[in-house]
Amino acid sequence: MTYIKNKPDSGKAPNIDAPKIQGNFSSFDTVFGNNHLSMNDPNQKQGDHTTIIFQSITGSPGKVFNAALLFARDAFSKAGTQPQLSVKIPQFLPNNIANSPMQLTYNTVNIIGPSQYQSFLLGGYLIYMGNISGASAASVPISTQITLVPAPTKILVAIATPNSFNTSSTPQPFDVSTTINNNSKFTIKSTSNGSRSTVVNYRFTWVAIATV
Numbered sequence: 371m372t373y374i375k376n377k378p379d380s381g382k383a384p385n386i387d388a389p390k391i392q393g394n395f396s397s398f399d400t401v402f403g404n405n406h407l408s409m410n411d412p413n414q415k416q417g418d419h420t421t422i423i424f425q426s427i428t429g430s431p432g433k434v435f436n437a438a439l440l441f442a443r444d445a446f447s448k449a450g451t452q453p454q455l456s457v458k459i460p461q462f463l464p465n466n467i468a469n470s471p472m473q474l475t476y477n478t479v480n481i482i483g484p485s486q487y488q489s490f491l492l493g494g495y496l497i498y499m500g501n502i503s504g505a506s507a508a509s510v511p512i513s514t515q516i517t518l519v520p521a522p523t524k525i526l527v528a529i530a531t532p533n534s535f536n537t538s539s540t541p542q543p544f545d546v547s548t549t550i551n552n553n554s555k556f557t558i559k560s561t562s563n564g565s566r567s568t569v570v571n572y573r574f575t576w577v578a579i580a581t582v
Contacts, residue, residue: 426453430471436460445473445494447582448523448553452477476582478520486519494582496522501533502558503573512544512560512572521554522580528556530576544572553580 378387399409405421407413424442431439438459445454456471476490486500498518506512518525532544544560551557558574 424455430456431458440474441471443471445476445582447476447494448521449477449582473582480519486516488519490582491579495526496520496580496582498578498580499576501573501575503571505569505571507569513557514574515551515555515557516576516578518554518556518578518580522582524553525550525556525578525580528576528578530558530574532560533573533575534571544574546574548576 378384378391402409402417405419405423407415407418407420409416411418424440426442426444428443430443431441438457440455440457442453442455444451445456454473454477455475456473458471459469472492473494474492476496478488479490480486480488483500485502486498488496488498491497496518500516502514502516504512504514516528528548528550530546530548532546535541535543546558546560549557549559556578558576560572560574
């Protein structure tokens with residue numbers, strides 16, 4: 371039913387306007403029922419949200435000094451362009467400069483592992499973590515490449531730590547270093563896996579932070 375915004379009017383016959391006013395009130399109930407509990411909710415929770423839908427906007431809201439704003443807009447990443455949820459917190463910088471929005475969501479979160487996990491950090495960053503293990507002959511340098519999935523735009527830092535000991539006469543944790551190869555790959559290297567003529571098992575835990 372179409373909402374008639376100029377009813378009631380100053381006409382002399384209320385019975386003419388009554389059906390139209392009833393129609394308007396019916397429209398109120400229909401519109402209010404979108405993403406809300408109905409006016410006749412048996413648990414008396416009328417008005418509670420069932421769903422919040424953000425219409426995607428372009429640009430960013432203006433200066434905000436006393437409220438945090440949630441909004442949806444397109445975000446760009448290596449995976450493409452998708453609408454994501456952003457927040458703009460109350461202004462705190464000098465000279466009434468509005469804060470920049472922070473991206474809150476990302477399409478992919480990898481929690482199944484087992485050797486690599488990934489999640490999202492506020493502001494458009496991804497954090498990856500995992501482990502790598504294998505076996506190497508003594509005195510043979512170890513070099514193993516990690517590929518981040520999903521692929522980020524740029525790896526900012528990659529760190530690895532040893533979880534095993536070498537086979538030298540006085541066993542020590544493996545030395546370890548990392549080299550970033552490109553936007554989605556880095557290499558873990560180690561040279562001190564011992565000097566005895568035996569195969570040694572190694573295990574490294576690693577973490578990497580990248581831009582989406």
